[in-house]
Amino acid sequence: MKYLNTLLIFLLPMLLFAQESNSQTVKKNRSFKHDGNNPTSIGVNSAFTYKMMEQNQNLRKTTILLEERKLNKLSNRSLIFGTSLISIFDYQKTNTKDKFGYLMRHPTAANQLGFEVSEIVIHSFQMSTTMVVNDWITAYADLLYCPEQSFGAGTITALSRNQIQLRKGFVVIGDLRSFPLYASLGKMDVNFGGTGSVSPFTNSTMWHAFGGLGYGGEFGFNKWGLKASFTAIQGGSQFRAMQTVVGDSSAVPSVVNNFAADINYTLNFNSTSRLTVGGSYLHGSAYSHTFPVTHFAPTKSNNPASTFYGRLELFNRLTVKGGYAITVNTWPGTFNPNPPLNVFPAAKASSTDIGAKYDFNPDAQTIFSLSGEWSQFKAGPEGAPWERQNQLVIGLNALVNRSSRLFVEYFNTAGYVPLNFLSGGNLAPGQTWSVRGASSNGIVIGAQINL
Secondary structure: OOOOOHHHOOOOOOOHHHHHHHHHHHHOOOOOOOOOOOOOOOEEEEEHHHHOOOOOOOHHHHHHHHHHHHHOOOOOEEEEEEEEEEEEEEEEEEOOOOOOOOOOOOOOOOOOOOEEEEEEHHEEEEEEEEEEEOOOOEEEEEEEEHHHOOOOOOOOOHHOOOOOEEEEEEEEEOOOOOOEEEEEEEEEEEOOOOOOOOOOOOOOOHHHHOOOOOEEEEEEEEEEEEEEEEEEOOOEEEEEEEEEEOOOOOOOOOOEEEEEEEEEEEEEEOOOEEEEEEEEEEOOOOOOOOOOOOOOOOOOOOOEEEEEEEEEEEEEOOOEEEEEEOOOEEEEEHHHOOHHHHOOOOOOOOEEEEEEEEEEEOOOEEEEEEEEEEEEOOOOOOOOOOOOOEEEEEEEEEEEOEEEEEEEEEEEEEOOOOOOOOOOOOOOOOOOOOOOEEEEEEEEEEEEEEE
8 A cells, every 4th residue: 555645646647648648549540440349450469579578688578568559569459469489408517516507497406417417498488468458558468388497396397397377467558659657567577777688598697686577566757768667566575586574574475565766768879879878776675684595585674776777779780788786785694604604794785797799680581699798696705605606698699580589509607606595504504505616608509489
């Protein structure tokens, strides 16, 4: 109820304006039909499906949906179905037994025994539905099957890891052609920082550290190159990369007491070149647990985070991006009170991301791209076993019909820092399974096919 008044104050003038605007829109005789007797169109839109379902490059899906509507690419009274399948082959080798740091595979010893692992798998499968009601109301939802990154127990073939979930689902109220304000409500990626990647497949470490997903209500402004949003978020600790205190000892997301705010500005040099800079604030990050750290467990305090980010696009060919995020307070659980690890004080959690991508033939039917990205998660002081985990990804991508990808990636990880018990607590006193010197190398070959 904390943000209910804000929601009502925000939505009431929008709905009144929408009613008037729809009346005026009919008079202007737009190509969209508003006759209630007009049958709903059903079909597919591969390029749109790709934008909404690709899982690592542009994660601000409400913005994509609104801008597609602004460009008149989605007709009223239409139902759009989409599918996405990612199949991969990957090979990995590490210098430290059972310490594979590559986060696109859930790092469980049950799947990653020894110093070497390889696999051929379906990484994920998604099905989406987009419902366009009228100029002002649109809904989107997608179902995800992803045993590779599931937190279920067991091996890759265990039933507990082979589940289907509603990954995202939200209703958007707004029409940027008529009014710069909008609102969305549901389960969505939270606008915080530049958590997207330039790699064809691999999410950045920044995304793994601060890429929030949860139930929320987003209220935003989008005009004159300025985008601003405020998202009221369901609290608790059961959502990705976000957590706030709920009651005395509960992890259940039962109170709307978390929020994120973001603002960014895009300066267009010309039709092919632009610069975007921005900053964000998150009231409750995932880094507030005391020792020993148990991910998704209740916490006794909130630990906010802030970030700044930028993205430069030149001639529709070269993209350069970067960002830095850090918690406001130290993460208490990063201090292990047991010798000899008690020499390392508690530290703030932070992440850095730098990447670039070059499109060789941006106007062709199949666009070939070369990308490189370095990102880091830092959780401890210099020399601590849990000091940092770095990731370097070099990718070659072929984007076919602006809707499907064929890709090859080389990756290197330096450091092994799982969030659970990263500073110890599950082993003998003074021991941790984090290893600063652990390193792994690997290659991923795959395809993401969208329709």
